[in-house]
Every structure is written in C-alpha cells, then in structure tokens.
Amino acid sequence: MTSDFFKYQAQTTPHPLAMEISHANGSYIYDINNKAYLDFVAGVSACPLGHNHPKVINAIKKQLDSYLHVMVYGEYILKPAVELTKLLAKNLPLPLEKTYLTNSGTEAIEGALKLAKRATGRSQIIAANKAYHGNTMGSMSVMGYEERKQAYRPLLPDVQFISFNNEADLEHITTKTACVILETIQGGAGFIAPQNGYLEKVRNRCNAVGALLILDEIQPGIGRTGKLFGFEHYNCTPDILVTGKGLGGGMPIGAFTASAKLMDLLQDKPKLGHITTFGGHPVIAASALATLQEITESNLMHDALEKETLFRQLLVHPLIKEVRGIGLMLALIMTSEDIANTLILKCQEAGLILFWLLFEPKAVRITPPLTITNEEITKGCAIIIDVLNSIS
Structure with a gap:
C-alpha cells in the first residue's frame, strides 16, 4: 500500500507522513498495526466531534x-x-x-x-x-x-x-x-x-x-x-x-x-x-x-474554553515561547523551527498527532476534537513535555 500511495496518488510535499490508517474512533486514530494515536489535530480542525461520532x-x-x-x-x-x-x-x-x-x-x-x-x-x-x-x-x-x-x-x-x-x-x-x-x-x-x-x-x-x-x-x-x-x-x-x-x-x-x-x-x-x-x-x-x-x-463550546485553560496550565516548558489562540484553536510557538519539526515527528512516534501551520515555521498546531476529554488532554500534554525534555 505504501508503494502504491507514492506511485499513484499525487503528493503535496516531498515527505508526507505516510501513516497507513486502519480505523479511527473518538479522539484516536489507529494504524494498520493497531497502534493508537491520540489526535490533537482533528483532520486540521475538520472533525469537531472526533472520529466516528455515533450521531x-x-x-x-x-x-x-x-x-x-x-x-x-x-x-x-x-x-x-x-x-x-x-x-x-x-x-x-x-x-x-x-x-x-x-x-x-x-x-x-x-x-x-x-x-x-x-x-x-x-x-x-x-x-x-x-x-x-x-x-x-x-x-x-x-x-x-x-x-x-x-x-x-x-x-x-x-x-x-x-x-x-x-x-x-x-x-x-x-x-x-x-x-x-x-x-x-x-x-x-x-x-x-x-x-x-x-x-x-x-x-x-x-x-x-x-x-x-x-x-x-x-x-x-x-x-x-x-x-x-x-x-x-x-x-x-x-x-x-x-x-x-x-x-x-x-x-x-x-x-x-x-x-x-x-x-x-x-x-x-x-x-x-x-x-x-x-x-x-x-x-x-x-x-x-x-x-x-x-x-x-451541548456544552462543547463552553467546555472548549475550560479545556484551553487546561492546555495552557500543562504546556509550560522552556522550549515553548508562547501558546497562541482561543479555545481549542491553539498553536505552540517553539524556540526554533527545528524544535517544532522534531516535536511533531517524535510525538507521532510516541502516539500523539500534532501538525504544522502553513506559514509560521516555529508553530505546532493543537486543534483536537471538541469532544476530547480532560484525561486525554493531560495524557497528550505529558507526551509533549516528555518529548521536549528529551530534546533539551
């Protein structure tokens, strides 16, 4: 499937992430090896109710x-x-x-x-x-x-x-x-x-x-x-x-x-x-x-602001210069482009999906489903801090 992906499907960058997806549910995406990835991106803000929402x-x-x-x-x-x-x-x-x-x-x-x-x-x-x-x-x-x-x-x-x-x-x-x-x-x-x-x-x-x-x-x-x-x-x-x-x-x-x-x-x-x-x-x-x-x-819009507060409390690190945004439209501004790239790639290895922004190379996107739980936020932020500590 990977070779066919590169051979037959047009790409938009020289180095796509190329993770082969098996299924997705709630705040998680699963690859063909059934490895779970906590999704902090939600299809680039396109899945506000997470994946496979029953309604x-x-x-x-x-x-x-x-x-x-x-x-x-x-x-x-x-x-x-x-x-x-x-x-x-x-x-x-x-x-x-x-x-x-x-x-x-x-x-x-x-x-x-x-x-x-x-x-x-x-x-x-x-x-x-x-x-x-x-x-x-x-x-x-x-x-x-x-x-x-x-x-x-x-x-x-x-x-x-x-x-x-x-x-x-x-x-x-x-x-x-x-x-x-x-x-x-x-x-x-x-x-x-x-x-x-x-x-x-x-x-x-x-x-x-x-x-x-x-x-x-x-x-x-x-x-x-x-x-x-x-x-x-x-x-x-x-x-x-x-x-x-x-x-x-x-x-x-x-x-x-x-x-x-x-x-x-x-x-x-x-x-x-x-x-x-x-x-x-x-x-x-x-x-x-x-x-x-x-x-x-529902209370999802109200809860988005409370979840923002939790993200800001947990995402404190010397390599994070700033947390920008409102609600669950957040971006980490890192100390360098290299740190941003490394954080995104190493977090994927650790089972957390982050992504880039188009024009700001030091930014890391955090736009999870509005349905994400406080426990999932805490888990994902811990992965981010662990990765940043390993970079430090």
Whole structure:
C-alpha cells in the first residue's frame, strides 16, 4: 500500500507522513498495526466531534438509505440541506440569513468574492498579509504569501494587501474597494487573533466607504473558539461569512452566508451566478446538520474554553515561547523551527498527532476534537513535555 500511495496518488510535499490508517474512533486514530494515536489535530480542525461520532454516522447512514445525489445545486428541495441552512440562520445574527452550500472552503471563498464584486460593481479586493483562504485561483489571489503563489501567476488583478491588526492600513480601504477579506483569526500565520478592536474598526471603515466585509471562519468556526463563530468575540458581524472544515463533521463541505438581499443577486443578471453540481449533497448535509445540532445543543463550546485553560496550565516548558489562540484553536510557538519539526515527528512516534501551520515555521498546531476529554488532554500534554525534555 505504501508503494502504491507514492506511485499513484499525487503528493503535496516531498515527505508526507505516510501513516497507513486502519480505523479511527473518538479522539484516536489507529494504524494498520493497531497502534493508537491520540489526535490533537482533528483532520486540521475538520472533525469537531472526533472520529466516528455515533450521531454523525447515524445521520449519514439514514440518508444513504433515502437518496444520494439527485440534481444540481439549488433546483430540488433536499431536506438535509434546507434544515442545515435553517439551523445556521437560527444561530447567526442578522442580516446573515441565507446560505449557499459548496463542496469545500476554497469554493465558498470563490463564491463570496464573486458575490462582493456583483453587489458593489467594484473590482478591488483587499486581503491580509500572511492570509490563507484556500488554494484555487481566486482564493490563492488573496493569499498573502508570495512564495506559494509565484509559480501560478497571473492571478486575479486588483488585489491589495494590508497587515492584520495594523490600523493605519485601513486607509487603503476606499470607495474603489469591493470587499475586504480577512480570517477572523489568522490561521496559517500562527493563530494571530485581532487586537484592540481591530475587526470592529475594519467593519466601520467598510461601512464608511460602501465595501463589503468577508470573514473567513473556515478554521475558527463551528465552536472551536468557545463560540459558534470566532467573530462573536469581537463585536463585528460580516456582510459575508465563509465556513467549511468543521461544519461537515468529517465530510467535505463549505458554505457562504449573507443577507437575502445579497444572496438573491446570484439568481439573475446573470442567471446561474454561482453554480455547482455537488454542493449541498444530501449525505454531506445530513452529516453537517447532525454536527451542528450536537455542537449547538451541548456544552462543547463552553467546555472548549475550560479545556484551553487546561492546555495552557500543562504546556509550560522552556522550549515553548508562547501558546497562541482561543479555545481549542491553539498553536505552540517553539524556540526554533527545528524544535517544532522534531516535536511533531517524535510525538507521532510516541502516539500523539500534532501538525504544522502553513506559514509560521516555529508553530505546532493543537486543534483536537471538541469532544476530547480532560484525561486525554493531560495524557497528550505529558507526551509533549516528555518529548521536549528529551530534546533539551
């Protein structure tokens, strides 16, 4: 299987971890030798209820018995998709009331950028340095990291970059700006949270010049920060909200949400303003609905903040410079890139899954399932400290 993996399946790095998976359950992933790995990554924030959660699995199985794909997006009434979008609206502030379901976060970003241009009649997009919003051409155009983009130019024109948390840069948002797109908490850059009312100030500037604000909640959304969406911490409601990852409960999904007035622009002039075949797929929507119901009806969001406190208490070591993030969206900032790499690889050997961030080489990702127990947190943190002691 390993040789076939490298021969037939395209890779994204020269050295993938290449662990062959047998099964997964709860907070654990098992390899083909039945070795258990405690999962502190949750599929890069995509499995908020852990692995094989019974409510998610039952929802998927129930939908499988009814129907799979039946028609391109938006033509037929599919109960799982309707109930999912209704539940999102119920848990979002106005005017965020109507949702377009997509196949991935990056597709949702594409739709959001198109909607902003359609609504404003403007072309300029403002994004943040060190931002990551996905890897399709439009999403890559608003990625604030030239090294990852240069091989694929030309990209979208009329994109300008500002620095996250830099208030002076807000003057670049003008009456020529269609939209400002920001991650509520910068992910790939190192889990950098807004400071000093930054998002509220961006919101006010957009209001003043008639630009739309798009907030990317693909990573922080779906309860990970202790609230359903990260923007709820910062007194800032976007015009367009983008989510993905954790919404699917382990299944592929994306979504962008806006007011009915904005969303209805995709219906006409031109018709078919954004189309997809498999967006809102009933099986995936059923998984997402079960996930969203469990997160909104349980104590998982409240518990995420208590679990953050436990992580911060346990992860104290001279090689850890800082613990960044909110709730269960945390990053260890190590003293060097080599220490970060060694920690991730040695922890895997010891039965703990950690991972990297895209642009901050000294960072180590900790984004476990929201369902992780205090005992599992304690166990995993002990492995981290033991590995760091061995490095020291």
